[in-house]
Amino acid sequence: MLKSLNKESDEPLYLQIRNQIRDLILSGDLPLGARLPPERKLAASLGVNRTTVSNAYHELTAEGLVESQVGRGTFVCALPGTTRDQEDFPPRPLPWNEHFVALSEQVRDPLIRELVALCSQEDMISLAAGVPAPELYPIERFAQSTDRVLRQHGHALLQHCPTEGHPAFRETLTELAAGRGITTSPDNILVLAGSQQGLDLIARSLIEPGDPVVVEVPSYLGALSAFRAAGARLLGVPMDEEGLRTDVLERMMARYRPQLIYTLPTFQNPSGGVMSRERRQALLYLAQRYQVPILEDDPYGELYYGAPPPPPLKSLDRQGYVLYLSTFSKILFPGIRLGWLVAPRPVVDRLASVKQYADLHSNTLAQWALTDFIQQGWLGEHIAVLRQEYPRRRQAMLDALHCHIPQGLRWNEPTGGFYLWCHLKNGLQSKDLLAEAALQRVAFVVGEAFHADGGGQNALRLNFTYQNEQGIKEGIRRLGEALTALLKRRRERRAPRREAARPIV
Amino acid sequence: MLKSLNKESDEPLYLQIRNQIRDLILSGDLPLGARLPPERKLAASLGVNRTTVSNAYHELTAEGLVESQVGRGTFVCALPGTTRDQEDFPPRPLPWNEHFVALSEQVRDPLIRELVALCSQEDMISLAAGVPAPELYPIERFAQSTDRVLRQHGHALLQHCPTEGHPAFRETLTELAAGRGITTSPDNILVLAGSQQGLDLIARSLIEPGDPVVVEVPSYLGALSAFRAAGARLLGVPMDEEGLRTDVLERMMARYRPQLIYTLPTFQNPSGGVMSRERRQALLYLAQRYQVPILEDDPYGELYYGAPPPPPLKSLDRQGYVLYLSTFSKILFPGIRLGWLVAPRPVVDRLASVKQYADLHSNTLAQWALTDFIQQGWLGEHIAVLRQEYPRRRQAMLDALHCHIPQGLRWNEPTGGFYLWCHLKNGLQSKDLLAEAALQRVAFVVGEAFHADGGGQNALRLNFTYQNEQGIKEGIRRLGEALTALLKRRRERRAPRREAARPIV
Known part of the structure; x- marks a missing residue:
């Protein structure tokens, strides 16, 4: 059936066999349904190993040209792959789930996306999402800035801008950094599509699968996701009233040589804690001694409601x-999706290389409009408004907790930021409370989400900035109802209804 | 010096030794400058292998507690890591370049970023960047849309939105897709921070290091970067006047089982080519037969200057x-940074999982404003303007080429899109021409950038949409001067001045 093989050729023998048989099928000399010779027999007639013929048949099978039927042999099963013959090829849908790369289950947890979707539910009081008070948004001023830069600089600003960011925006961010005590230059600033992108770019640039990364326990869930996605092995370090326990960290650094230390030192998410000045110095010292970079995440530092941190x-x-x-x-x-990083030049350069193929650069209109907004002095004025309003809401939440939750829960009293961090007593679990809370139309985030080590089952995070005082009071009243119902259920030894919990976190 | 070791302990012997010595250093019993016992001697006294002691000393060295001096021994070199002792620890800058993960040299090539930076040079005529005509930007109308949505929906639109995109925008994109012959639903659409983000998310979701990915030769350089960053092995398939050679592709698919086929079938970047309808059907047929997904990149499909593609x-x-x-x-x-993907639901879901930790979601103001802009019918009207203006610019470039470049270069005449694809004759190299062009203050992109296989040294891409007709004429005139100078140089057997080339691509 086949021509003799060329054993001198660069082309492997099995491919020569495959190609000859394919040509016979494509030319019609081997018609649909024809049986190929048994492997052993063909191998003998060609003077090759049976494995060689077997490999050729596998190739043909993979191409869909032949199929083997157990106990019967190998048969021509499809006509050639030209457009004329498409009718004969039965199309099959692509099984997409077999084509994706591996992704850790923890990363696939749609918690954040579901939290975001939650915001759109009208009848739910959300104490879950970590977002500012929408009714305080300086929309009129922002619209003025947007309109001004569009009309004055439209042709330039709707163009591409450098991957590192719009130059005037980087200048303005340098001044913003100076206001926080950080002396830097525009060349050390990278503009980001929100700080989440910074976490992702840093993870992609510093972490290889298996690399140890130190995180606080608890910590921001979006950071845990970004590190896990890069394959990090998360090492949790506990906190006390002064912040991250540097004594524990030191033992960990000596043993595990972490690739990165991630910390939220100021009004930590979710705990609300503030790292003391001494602890900050000790942390920096350890980083230098063990030559480990620190990623300082500071979304809340300007939002202090007493003495500055x-x-x-x-x-x-x-x-x-x-x-x-x-x-x-x-x-x-949050919709503006702009974050920023202050870093040594090699880091800015490296992250920009990754950002270049991740999204080329961030939205230019937002960068120009925000530059104008900040230069008008309006950001500073807005932060002053927030520093007045948010402590009132925090107090409203504390008052409501005292009033509606007489037992079963303890909480902290943070001096800034967005969150109260609470713990259920007596072995109650926050996911059970969430199931009850969903029935009462109030939502929060369960503590497990913030725990790299799988703890936090009795913890929950309450946001006090998104709802106004009335919403907070009503939300906590409902939370009290939920807790009462949970306690009642426990006394009755009935399992809580859990099926309602999933959609709301 | 040391206590005897516990050979029953779970703690390895070398760590027991390290810990004992560390305690002695930390307590001050081994002062700064003290010499540790020679490894062999300590091993003998403890009854362990010399390697065990050696490992312990290495740990202490890595911690910065001791250092070995060749021929002299191992000495205590730093005091304990408490804040009290910071003065004694000499701080060293972090050597960042040792901390980054490996990144292919090809990906680190800052070509696109430098192209983008080029746009800001005033005296350079850029025929390089692939951007639309800025003076045609519908700024007034876009400003109207932006202002309207900000004032009408500010509180809602500056919030977070779902990772998959603003629902009304996904609806609108469904209609846009329908106008291109694609029947789909909002659930099958993923909003992106530019199509570059789509390339990155797909690469991160489908490609593992070593996976073969089919690309056209030449192809879009931003896609090559995204695939290379994910570790893809790029397989280049040539094109002819009907587009991607499906006969070559078929052999490649049988042999390499690619994970993905990437194609720009319509007004291809950089070649300007259009894949024929028959070739499209053959490609789809091969994808189904070999069960390989196709990524169809279509930035230019609406920009046809004759019959529709x-x-x-x-x-x-x-x-x-x-x-x-x-x-x-x-x-x-381009500054708006919005792209979109139409895909099966499992792909939208999976990519949204990755986008969630990459940037959470795309800029909401841009999504709302563009929804309004499209619903007003202004996008359609704008595209009609572009279809009138761009063929004039294309013709201006063709005329100028005929006039100013009598020899040494051949080019195509594309029926749509943004680019002329040109080839130098007689062994001339486009990077040498670029060096001359930089001196004449005109820029283009060298062909190598688009070649997965390292070819294209004689090719160059000229954009005809960014400059107006006058700019195009002057740019091509300068290019003619550059080519004349290059030919003259070659006759004189002098190397061209290359040092000027780097900044302009």
């Missing part, structure tokens, strides 16, 4: 160990 | 093999 780690960093990440999502509005 | 591959796809990617960067303006 200690200066950022970055302001203490003389040797380029600290990457300082911040955002406008908490002090302005 | 064949329908998108996606419009022929009944089995969910095609991911259809498009953008507003070419038909509106």
Whole structure:
């Protein structure tokens, strides 16, 4: 049936066999349904190993040209792949789930997306999402800035801009950093599509699968996702009233040589904690001693409701160990998707290389409009408004908790930021409370989401900035009802209804 | 010096030794400058292998507690890591370049970023960047849309939106797709921060290191970067006047089982080519037969200057093999950073999972404003303007080429899109021409950038949409001067001045 093979050729023998048989099928000499010779027989007649013929048949099978039927042999099963013959080829849908790369289950957890979707539910009081008060958004002023830059600079600003960011915006961010005690230059600033992109770019640039990364316990769930997606092995370090326990960290660093330390030192998410000045210095010292970079995430530092917090780690960093990440999502509005990083030049350059193929650069209109908005002095005025309003809401939440939740829950009293961090007593679990809360139309985030180590089952995070005082009071009243119902259920030894919980977190 | 070791302990012997010595250093019993016992001697006294002691000393060295001096021994070199002792620890800058993960040299090539930076040079005529005509930007109308949505929906639109995109925008994109012959639903659409983000999310979701990915030769350089960054092995398939050579592709698919086929079937970047309807059907047939997904990138399909091109591959796809990617960067303006993908639900879900930790969601103001702009009918009107103006510019470039470049270069005459694809004759190299062109203050993109296989040294891409007719004429005149100078240089056997080339691409 086949011509003799060329054993001198660069083309492997099995491919020569495959090609000859394919040609016979394509030419019609081997018609649909024809049986190929048994492998052993063909191998003998060609003077090759049976494996060689077997490989050729496998190739043909993979191409869909032949199929083997157990106990019967191998048969021509499809006509040639030219457009004329499409009718004969039965089309099959692509099984997409077999084509995706592996992704850790923890990363696939749609928690954040579901939290975001939650915001659109009208009848639910959300104490879950970490977003600012929408009714305080300085929309009129932002619209003025947007309109002004569009009409004055439209042709330039709707163009591409450098991957690192619009130059005037980087200048303005330098001044913003100076106001937080950080002396830097525009060349050390990278503009980001929200600080979440900073977490992702840093993870992609510093972390390889298996690399240990230190995180606080608890910590921001979006950061945990970004690190897990890069394959990080998360090492949780506990916190006390002064912040991250540097004594525990030191033992961990000596043993595990982490690739990165991630910390939210100021009004930590979710705990609300503030790292003391001494602890900041100790952390920086350890980083230098073990040559480990620190990623300082600071979304909330400007939102203090009493004495200002200690200066950022970055302001203490003389040797380029600290990457300082911040955002406008908490002090302005989240939809604008603008964050920024202060970092040594090699880091800015490297992250820009990755950002180049990730999204080329961030939205230019938002960068120009925000530059104008900040230069008008309106950001500073807006933050002053927030510093007046948010402590009232915090107090409203504390008062409501005292009033409606007489037992079963303890909470902290944070001096800034967005969150109360609460713990259920007596072995109650926050996911069970959430199931009851969903029935009462109030939502929060369960503590597990913030725990790299799988703890936090009795914890929950309550946001006090998104709802106004009335919404907070009603939300906590409903939470009290939910807790009462949970306690009643427990006394009755009935399992809570859990099926309602999924959609709301 | 040391206590005897516990050989029953779970703690390895070398760590027991390290810990004991560390305690002695930390307590001050081993002062700064003290010499540790020679490894062999300590091993003998403890009854362990010398390697065990050596490992312990290495740990202490890595911690910065001791250092070994060749021929002298190992000495205590730093005091304990408490804040009290910071003065004694000499701070060192972090060597960042040792901390980054590996990144292919090809990906680090800052070509696109430098192209973008080029746009800001005033005295350079850029025929390089692939951007639309800025003076045609519908700024007044876009400003109206932006202002309207901000004032009408500010509180809602500056919030977070779902990762998949603003619902009304996804609805509108469904209609846009229908206008291109693609029947789909909002659930099958993913909003992106530019189509570059689509390339990155798809690469991260479908490609593992070493996976073969088919690309056209030449192809879009931003896609090559995204695939290379994911570790893809790029397989280049040549094109002819009907587009991608499906006969070559078939052999390649049988042999390499690619993970993905990437194609720009309509007004291809950079070649300007259009895949014939028959070739589109053959490609889709091969994808189904070998069960390989196709990524169809279609930034230019609406920009035809004669008869409309064949329908998108996606419009022929009944089995969910095609991911259809498009953008507003070419038909509106690039600074808005909005692209979109039409894909089967499992792909939208999976990519949204990745986008969630990449940037959470895309800029909401841009999504709302563009929804309004499209619903007003202004996008359609703008595209009609572009279809009138761009063929004039294309003709101006063709005329100028005929006039100013009598020899040494051949070019195509594309029927749509943004680019002329040119080839130097007689062994001339486009990077040498670029060096001369930089001196004449005109820029283009060298062909190598678009070649997955390292070819294209004699090719160059000229954009005819960014400059007006006058700019095009002057730019081509300068290019003619550059080519004349290059030919003269070659006759004189002098190397061209190359140092000027770097900044302009």
